[in-house]
Amino acid sequence: MxxxxxxxxxxxxxxRNASSIAQKYSKAAYQAALAKSPATLTKVHGELTAIASAIKATPELSSFVANPTLSAADRQAGLPAVYKAAGATVSDVTKNLLQVLSENGRLGETEGVIEDFGSLVSKYKGELEVTxxxxxxxxxxxxxxxxxxxxxxxxxxxxxxxxxxxxxxxxxxxxxxxxxxxxxxxxxxxxxxxxxxxxxxxxx
Structure with missing residues (x-):
C-alpha cells in the first residue's frame, strides 16, 4: 500500500527546497568540468565523492569545513588536507571549486555542493537518483x-x-x-x- x-x-x-547557494557553486563546477571533457567530469565527480566520504568519516575534516569562525588564512592552510582526500592527483576544477568556497567563506556548503554536483552528473548520464x-x-x-x-x-x-x-x-x-x-x-x-x-x- x-x-x-x-x-x-x-x-x-x-x-524540493534545495540550497540555492550550493546549486550555484555545483553548477559552475559541473559546467567547468564538462567544458573540459566528459572524462574530466567523471574524474571531478569521483574526487568530490571521495571528499564527501572523507568529511563524514574524519572528524577533523568535518570540523574544518563546518567551522565558520576560521580566518581566511586558516581556511587556506587547511585546504591541502581536503585535496588529499580526493586522491594523489587532484584536478584543477576540484581545486578551484574548494578554493572559491574557501575564499567566499562558504566551506560549510561543501557537502551540499557535492551532493548537487552528483545530481547534475546523474542527470547528464540519464540516471535517476531516488533517496x-x-x-x-x-x-x-x-x-x-x-x-x-x-x-x-x-x-x-x-x-x-x-x-x-x-x-x-x-x-x-x-x-x-x-x-x-x-x-x-x-x-x-x-x-x-x-x-x-x-x-x-x-x-x-
Missing part, C-alpha cells in the same frame, strides 16, 4: 517492494537507470520522504502535522 501510494504521488510531486528517507532503516522486503514500485513510475521510466538509496533521519516521524531528481514527496507524519498547524493558524 505504501509503495503504491508513493508511486501515485510521484506523478504530482512537490518541489528514500525514513526514521529507521527500511526492512529489506519493504525496500525491495518500494524500489520495484518506484521504478514503475513515469519519471523513473524516462530514465536510463534508477538508483534507490535509503537514508535514515530520526526526525522523520513515521512514513517516508522521497527525493527524486529535483522533486520531493513528503509522506511523513511531521509533514501532515505541519500542514495541519498551518491550516489551523489560517482559521484563527
Amino acid at each position: 505504501l509503495a503504491q501510494r508513493s508511486v501515485a504521488l510521484l506523478r504530482t510531486p512537490l518541489s 528514500v528517507t525514513s526514521a529507521s532503516p527500511l526492512p529489506k522486503d519493504v525496500q525491495t517492494k518500494l524500489e520495484a514500485a518506484l521504478k514503475q513510475s513515469q519519471t523513473a521510466q524516462q530514465a536510463k537507470s534508477v538508483k534507490v538509496t535509503n537514508k535514515v533521519n530520526p526526525s522523520v516521524l513515521g512514513g517516508l520522504v522521497v527525493d527524486f531528481g529535483d522533486k520531493t514527496v513528503d509522506l511523513s507524519v511531521q509533514s501532515r502535522v505541519t500542514k495541519l498547524n498551518a491550516l489551523l493558524q489560517e482559521s484563527v
